[in-house]
Amino acid sequence: KAGVTQTPRYLIKTRGQQVTLSCSPISGHRSVSWYQQTPGQGLQFLFEYFSETQRNKGNFPGRFSGRQFSNSRSEMNVSTLELGDSALYLCASSLAGSSSYEQYFGPGTRLTVT
Amino acid sequence: LAKTTQPISMDSYEGQEVNITCSHNNIATNDYITWYQQFPSQGPRFIIQGYKTKVTNEVASLFIPADRKSSTLSLPRVSLSDTAVYYCLVGSPMDTGRRALTFGSGTRLQVQP
Secondary structure (H helix, E strand, O other): OOOOEEEOOEEEEOOOOOEEEEEEOOOOOOEEEEEEEEOOOEEEEEEEEEOOEEEEEOOOOOOEEEEEOOOOOEEEEEOOOOHHHOEEEEEEEEOOOOOOOOOEEOOOEEEEEO | OOOOEOOOEEEEEOOOOEEEEEEOOOOOOOOEEEEEEEOOOOOOEEEEEEOOEEEEOOOOEEEEOOOOOEEEEEEOOOOHHHOEEEEEEEEOOOOHHHOOOOOOOOEEEEEEO
16 A cells, blocks of 8 residues: 655745645545644644544644645645745644544655745 | 653664653543654654553554553664654544644654664
C-alpha cells in the first residue's frame, strides 16, 4: 500500500506570495491532518479534515487554510507569506473512527520564505 | 491533550536497552499513551500505544504503572539507526475534538557505536 505523498517536496517563495501544498493520504484513509514543524516551535497542529469538512483547527492565523476533496486528497494554502512561515509542513492520514492515535505522516514539504 | 514531560536528551551505545520515561500527571481516564519516533527531515512514525500495564510489539515495549501518571518506552538492543527524537503523547483518540496530536519537545536519543 502506498504511503502518504506530499508535493512539492521543496519550495522557495518570497514574502507576500501565497503557496499551495498538496497531500495524498493512504488509500482508504479519510482523515487528513496538517502540521507545521520549525526548530523554535517544534511540531504544531494546523488542522484536520474528514469527509471534506474541517473537524479540528489549531492556533494559527487565518492566512493558513485548507480543504479536502471527495477523494480525501487535501491541500493547504498559506497566503501573504511571512519569513516565519519557513518550515517543514507535514501531512498525516489516519483511519476514521480509529481507536488509535496512529497517524501516518508523509515526508513533508520544506517551505523556505525569503 | 495532557501535558507531558520527557528528558531532553539521552545517550546510549549500540546493543544496550534504552528506557525513556514520560510524566503525565494529569492524564484523564479515557486517555491513551502514544509514542512516536522522528528522524531528521522526515515525518514522525508511530511506535506504540497503550492504556495500562504493558504493551509490546516488534519494535518496543511500553510500561504503564497502575496510577498511569507516567510511562516508559523501552527499546531493546538499540542500534545506530535508532538515533532519533522520541515523542510521548497523551490523549483520547476516540474524542474527535481531540484528535489533533500535540507534540512536546521530545527526547533526542543519540546512539553511539
